[in-house]
Amino acid sequence: MPAFTLEAWVRPLRARLEGERLLLVCPTAFHRDRVRERFLALLESHLEEVRGAPMQVALIVAPPSAAKGHGAPSQELQAEHTATTGANRPAVQRVRPQPEKRDGARNAAAAAQRTEASLPYRFDNFVVGPCNALAREASVAVARGGQTGLNPLYLTAEGGLGKTHLARAIASAAREQGSSRVVYTSAEGFTNDFMAAIRTKQMDRFKRRYRETCRLLVLEDVQFLSAKRATQLELFHTLSHLLDAGARIVLSGDRLPRDVDGLDPRLRSQLTAGLVAELEPPDARVRREILRQKAASGGVRLPDDCRELIVENVRGSVRDLEGVLIQLVASASLLKRPIDEELTRAALHKLQPVGETHPLRPNDVLEAVAAFFRTRPETLAGRSRRRDVLWPRQLAMYLCSRYTDAPQKEIGRLLGREHTSVRNAVRVVERTILEHAPRRYQVEALTARIDALSRDARH
Secondary structure (H helix, E strand, O other): OOHHHHHHHHOOOEEEEEOOEEEEEEOOHHHHHHHHHHOHHHHHHHHHHHHOOOOEEEEEEOOHHHHOOOOOHHHHOOOEEEEEOOOOOEEEEEOOOOOOOOOHHHHHHHHHHHHHHHOOOOHHHOOOOOOOHHHHHHHHHHHOOOOHHHOOEEEEOOOOOOHHHHHHHHHHHHHHOOOOOEEEEEHHHHHHHHHHHHHHOOHHHHHHHHHHOOOEEEEEOHHHHOOOHHHHHHHHHHHHHHHHOOOEEEEEEOOOHHHOOOOOHHHHHHHOOOEEEEOOOOOHHHHHHHHHHHHHHOOOOOOHHHHHHHHHHOOOOHHHHHHHHHHHHHHHHHHOOOOOHHHHHHHHHHHOOOOOOOOOOHHHHHHHHHHHOOOOHHHHOOOOOOHHHHHHHHHHHHHHHHHOOOOHHHHHHHOOOOHHHHHHHHHHHHHHHHHOHHHHHHHHHHHHHHHHHHHHHHO
8 A cells, every 4th residue: 555545544444352343543534535435445444354254344434533432433423334245245234323212302413412422513614714704603602501582593505615514513512511402404304303203192202302392402404394294384383392491492404484485474483582593604714724724633644735726716615626636536546646736636637527727706797798788897796686787697697606706695786786696696606507598508608718717827
């Protein structure tokens, strides 16, 4: 195995014996997935050679501080392990959770513990910037039980911008402070539990978990409740009960409550009665720190010039950054070569083709859009809702988000709108590109012009 690969992936592992199986503790879920995909079979082969017989190997996740502790990891972490059969053929299995107790509090605690253990999200590994500072501070306050005016807290963002990280960090932090009455679930999970309770005539058990024994409810993906009238009514009464009892509530969704179609007005009002905190796409500084942290936690040496190349070209979500990093590390490992600029460019082109671009100013993009449609920037920033103005304005918002590092609030101010209008415009343009070929050709032609501007800016 190359020295780089050994240092990056194998040395950070911590080994423990638990009965007749070997636990390999990984520092992050990212690390666990890479070891499982690339090196687990090799490790198992050597283990069998040394031991003279097959042995179960489990890959589990724990931050370095937890990995050094004592106690039974199987009770602390959700493990995925590979059991090697007598024919030396690996069969992937999942460790089944222990049967839950009928007591509502233990049921809720066990469910929360399993979910949080599978993904080690914490506040200390959440990268903070102007794009998410309010959401992060509000989440910390809720986890600590302060700031009753934040109740309920509603986190909203597009996918991959950190709302799930914060939601799970809240649940984890509350449990670390000794609270065993934490319920973490999704809107889909709440719906399934509710329907199962009706079907099996166990509504008392359902209400014990979500109302009577719950002191912190974290419920994600509220948009899933769209048009589900019965579930919405049950959630409305559940939230009312929890608020009256002084329990804390955290909800998340990929859009604002007012933008969720088919949401009952009473529930919509309830969701916005506390604080609504929006997370925006990360700016260059936050993207840089996210990459640095992800690489360091995975034991990856990412040269500064390679990091800057990724920061410059990937302006989407945290998942986009992770995707490029995983592609880059996997390529370096398989090709047995160090990470360099050439390999980084290859990884970027595989996931999202990019040119030699340079971040533009929002004003540059706005002027390019206005010139393309033979109008003036002042017209696009005006109040007109005419179709021949509305579409260019939406395009300007979309292209400013794509080609600049400006936050949505700044883009909105430039065009005389709120940042929510920018977010909605991005969605409209993305949907229109897929559904209307003439508009797609327009976007492609305009994008080519702006790409040329970006290349000229570099030179």
